[in-house]
Amino acid sequence: xxxxxxxxxxxxxxxxxxxxxxxxxxxxxxxxxxxxxxxxxxxxxxxxxxxxxxxxxxxxxxxxxxxxxxxxxxxxxxxxxxxxxxxxxxxxxxxxxxxxxxxxxxxxxxxxxxxxxxxxxxxxxxxxxxxxxxxxxxxxxxxxxxxxxxxxxxxxxxxxxxxxxxxxxxxxxxxxxxxxxxxxxx
Numbered sequence: 001x002x003x004x005x006x007x008x009x010x011x012x013x014x015x016x017x018x019x020x021x022x023x024x025x026x027x028x029x030x031x032x033x034x035x036x037x038x039x040x041x042x043x044x045x046x047x048x049x050x051x052x053x054x055x056x057x058x059x060x061x062x063x064x065x066x067x068x069x070x071x072x073x074x075x076x077x078x079x080x081x082x083x084x085x086x087x088x089x090x091x092x093x094x095x096x097x098x099x100x101x102x103x104x105x106x107x108x109x110x111x112x113x114x115x116x117x118x119x120x121x122x123x124x125x126x127x128x129x130x131x132x133x134x135x136x137x138x139x140x141x142x143x144x145x146x147x148x149x150x151x152x153x154x155x156x157x158x159x160x161x162x163x164x165x166x167x168x169x170x171x172x173x174x175x176x177x178x179x180x181x182x183x184x185x186x
Contacts, residue, residue, distance in 0.1 A: 041049070078088075100106050138144055 078084075
């Protein structure tokens with residue numbers, strides 16, 4: 001019998017005919033009848049409890065069969081819809097990530113990290129301003145002015161030496177004393 005045509009009504013007379021693939025849980029009424037009655041119970045009460053136990057065990061078997069039929073039917077529907085295990089995993093991960101994002105712990109962590117980022121940014125900005133100010137102070141210092149003057153003096157000696165011909169440095173074009181050719185514009 002296919003899963004779509006199975007009768008899953010618990011009150012149906014066909015309820016034990018759902019599936020041959022499930023093995024029934026044995027209900028051993030002979031063992032239950034031989035068990036000694038618990039103190040304080042009459043034989044009638046014990047028999048009534050045994051009957052109820054047998055009925056409940058039969059319902060458990062039926063529910064297992066119904067669950068197995070529903071799981072098969074669910075699997076068939078997923079297969080027909082093209083939903084694979086990977087798709088289900090993706091959906092579960094997506095749902096899980098959403099659940100994490102709306103959790104209080106995530107929100108508190110995000111808020112704390114945001115505040116830490118803002119404080120770090122402010123500290124780095126302050127440090128950058130301090131470094132900039134110190135460099136400006138250093139540039140106006142006597143030591144830096146002296147260094148700047150020396151570099152200027154060396155530069156002027158190098159430039160004036162190439163103009164006068166003394167201590168001449170080779171030309172980068174390698175043309176010696178020949179003037180550079182004039183380039184015509186395009």
